[in-house]
Amino acid sequence: MNIQAIKMNSTKRRRKAAAKSTVASKLYFVGGIVLVLGVVAACLNYRTWLNKNIASIDKETSAYRRKIHELNREIEDLRIRKESLSSWSHVSNKITVFRLGLRLPRPSQTQKLVVNFDGSPVESRRPNVSNNKVAMVSHNQ
């Protein structure tokens, strides 16, 4: 009877120990998977968050870019209009319309200015550089 009881106790203990180790390993396994999935989920979330941020910044940037583009087009339009208004045919028409009575200066009244818009020193009196403009002014003697 006792022998039987001892036998049963040891089997139960062995079973309990085995069960314990199985549960622990299962928990360990599940924990690992959860951890991996967690990391993956975190990465995905982070990526989504980044994408969201990129998208919102991109939206702002493209609005600014669009604005800059429109301003550039306006500048270009104004530049052409300026060139058109500064043409001699237009200026001489206005001189006639407003009866400005302008006449050509005498050679002794004229002076040539060379303006270097790029800030470089004046090199010649008749520049051939695209940034430079030659102007004629008259002054009273």
Place this chain on the structure above:
Amino acid sequence: MLTGNDHLRIRTKLVVAIFILIFIGLWGRLWYVQVIRHKELYKKAQKQYTTTKTTTSKRGEIFDTNANLLVGNVPCDDIIADPSITASNLHRCRQLSKLIAYYLKQDYNTVYAKLSRGSRTVSNKEGKKVPKKIKYVVIARKVPLKISSELKKIIHPKNRKGGFKGIFFKEVYKRYYPKGELLANILGFTNVNHGKAGVERLLDKKISSSKSQRRYERSRDGRLLAYGKNKEKKGHDGWDVFLTVSEPIQAILEEELEKLCAKWRPRAAYAIMADPKTGNILAIAQRPTFNPNDRRKMNPSSWRNRTSEDIFDPGSTMKPIAISGAIDAGIVKPYTRIDCEKGAWRYGGRVLHDSHPLDILTVSEIVQQSSNIGTAKIALKMGKKLLNKTLRSFGFGSRTGIQLKVETRGLFTKLEEWDKLSITRFPIGQGISCSPLQLVRAYCGLANHGKVPKLRLIDRIKNPEKDHPVKMWAPKAKQVFKNPTTWKTMIDMMVLVTQEGGTAKRAAIPGYHVAGKTGTSQKFINGEYSHSQYFATFIGFIPAYKPAFVLLVTADEPKGAIYGGTVSAPTFKNIAQRTLQYLDIKPNPKLLKDKK
């Protein structure tokens, strides 16, 4: 007998089996969608979130030598409608039509007809007539930026008052010539973004731009996804062109030529100014001309570039060139006396006349008073070969090298084909024809100590993506005279032309030596020289001994007068005087004193 545990076990197995089946089903479906139909569905999806955007680049601009804009691009918009959207609500469609018609100054009914027709009937493959949505209608092309941006603000769907859907603005550029008629014949014009005449045509490949195309994954509102796939085929703007022409001088030239036309009403007129040292064209104009911004009034006869395509007999303007050969070879001296036969001289069976009877003249006086007989006799002394060599070395019979697409060589018979009269007619500018540009080049040679330069019109071209322009190559000027004093002797003689006793006193400018020559040549019509139609020419350079420019003024069939000294010389004087002031070339005080 099954116990409770057995039931539980069976139920569990059943649920697991069902789950497995569902899982297998899902996997199967996934396999079907992701693997078997992958290509088809991927394409379908891609089509929805991928878009292609084409951006128009700018055609290159054309500037004068000091970077004043001559040809540019005006930004504007094409207004496009999607009638499948606009026609869905006819009340809104009417409002939209009114708005567009008002802003674009178009007829309301026309606009409404375009916007309200949402579909059209087409035949399908079986021949059945079916309705098809209209998704693209152009309402207006190249609308100015100011108008289109006002319209855009009102139409925009996010407008406070509601806005309208189905209207799109496509950004485009319109070729624009801000200086209007100025230099029009040289600049040319474009048609559907391709050069059709002038520099626009000549450098079309360089000036042309290419469109850029971007294929990208877009968000719901159409924006580019920064993290999506993005493929770009980069386009480029066209190259900018810088001419040798100076805009202020060109304006002077055009204005004075206009005055000449108003006074003498010629059939055509030209004026060309060139720098004799470099061969750079400083200004070049012709009448009739055209305004490239106004296509309706343009006609082919006015857009032709007469200065390089047309030929004319240079007349007496040829005399100094022929005589320079005789002077250089030492055949005659300025003081050599020649009998001018009192105005009529028979040679080769034909009588050659002077415009007025002249007796015995020195070579200088022959140039000053423009004697045909005297010049012909000098040419006879020179002989055929030397005369031919002289005229050819000044560029007659060959192209000037100017960068214009159509350029004539002129008419100059080969030496072997000269007849008996040729030697007496060619040196007085008869029987030989040249373009106005050829004559300018020859005079550049006289002005530049006998060095004949190649003419240049295009100075440099610039790639917009690079900082430095590419200078157009110019060959070295060719020396014609062997004797180093010939040029001065010739200039001394030509200065007399604009002084007392000369044929072009009206070209004289106080304070400056003006060297030049008049030319009044009969037009060659139907095989004979006309006695009523003439070319009146004056060509010269100033200051004579250190010339800033060579200037030619020609009137084709002027009314009221025929002489170059009467018609063209005053215009020469006005242009030269204003240009000298602009270039800040001060008069010689000694010459001013002498005048007083």
